[in-house]
Amino acid sequence: MRTQVAGADGDDPLAVLQAAARLQREVDQIQEVSVRRARVRGLSWEQIAGALGAPRQAVRRRYGGSRSART
Structure with a gap:
């Protein structure tokens, strides 16, 4: 990707x-x-947030987690 920008x-x-x-x-x-x-595969918001290097709450807000969704 850096090459594309540098390009x-x-x-x-x-x-x-x-x-x-x-x-x-x-x-x-x-x-x-x-x-x-x-x-869909059942990963928690905490696992996803860890992979993205972001706070769990921020990830849920951005990608549509609801209070009733699995945590």
């Missing part, structure tokens, strides 16, 4: 920012799908 004209900060934004959207989509798959 954008390194002298043009706007091109680098645009490339980074595209990559961020791709990463966000991959994480969203992976979190959904993890929950």
